Amino acid sequence: MQVVPxxxxxxxxxxxxxxxxxxxxxxxxxxxxxNKHHVLVFPNQDLTPSDHMAFAQHWGExxxxxxxxxxxxxxxxxxxxxxxxxxxxxxxxxxxxxxPTPPKLTMLYALEAPSLxxxxxxxxxxxxxxxxxxxxxxxxxGLVALHSAEGLARLYGADPAEASRAEHPVVxxxxxxxxxxxxxxxxxxxxFRNWSREESKALLEYLYQHSIRAEFQARHQWRVGDLVMWxxxxxxHYAVHDHADEPRIxxxxxxxxxxxx
Numbered sequence: 088m089q090v091v092p093x094x095x096x097x098x099x100x101x102x103x104x105x106x107x108x109x110x111x112x113x114x115x116x117x118x119x120x121x122n123k124h125h126v127l128v129f130p131n132q133d134l135t136p137s138d139h140m141a142f143a144q145h146w147g148e149x150x151x152x153x154x155x156x157x158x159x160x161x162x163x164x165x166x167x168x169x170x171x172x173x174x175x176x177x178x179x180x181x182x183x184x185x186x187p188t189p190p191k192l193t194m195l196y197a198l199e200a201p202s203l204x205x206x207x208x209x210x211x212x213x214x215x216x217x218x219x220x221x222x223x224x225x226x227x228x229g230l231v232a233l234h235s236a237e238g239l240a241r242l243y244g245a246d247p248a249e250a251s252r253a254e255h256p257v258v259x260x261x262x263x264x265x266x267x268x269x270x271x272x273x274x275x276x277x278x279f280r281n282w283s284r285e286e287s288k289a290l291l292e293y294l295y296q297h298s299i300r301a302e303f304q305a306r307h308q309w310r311v312g313d314l315v316m317w318x319x320x321x322x323x324h325y326a327v328h329d330h331a332d333e334p335r336i337x338x339x340x341x342x343x344x345x346x347x348x
Contacts, residue, residue: 208327
């Protein structure tokens with residue numbers, strides 16, 4: 088097994104490892120790498136949905152998807168290139184922050200990849216928090232924000248009034264490495280607790296722009312057989328749709344997390 092950093096801000100490529108061989112003895116090593124790098128890429132895998140699930144379950148319980156999964160595997164959904172206009176992931180976000188206990192990690196497995204483009208970008212929110220001024224850190228340390236799935240509900244034809252909502256601290260402490268990071272995203276964060284939306288708007292906009300600075304980012308170019316996992320507790324991600332109509336088929340699953348603190 089070889090570990091090669093993707094970039095300075097985050098990420099590592101774990102080469103020469105068949106994830107089907109991972110057992111209880113090897114898993115702690117991988118988890119230590121995950122808590123250090125926040126994104127792990129395992130190239131050249133050959134996985135069935137059962138293999139995919141078995142590897143993910145080393146990290147915890149699978150999250151059921153509210154809109155269904157692939158046949159026989161309700162915990163896995165299939166992502167296909169349905170065109171740029173129908174792509175719902177073209178924004179910076181952390182998965183399901185509108186839920187009281189958002190997923191701790193997301194894991195994608197590529198069955199088909201475009202010859203060019205279609206990257207996934209990641210941004211390190213621990214670095215984003217560390218690069219705030221001391222004065223602004225003192226402000227955001229005490230804030231709680233409302234997150235809502237209203238926008239997703241509209242996309243899927245559901246009632247926005249019944250969409251999931253949750254409140255989380257604006258600065259989240261990682262429950263394993265104990266580092267602090269920003270925990271807001273343009274996709275789901277609406278306002279601060281006890282603030283109006285108008286009052287929240289300017290500060291949120293600054294945090295959105297700051298959180299995705301280029302020096303906090305890394306990108307992954309997909310290839311068939313890539314298995315990629317990332318830490319939703321301290322990263323934002325963005326699915327870049329620059330591959331026109333080229334096919335891109337990815338299986339996606341998530342692992343249950345704790346309530347952010």
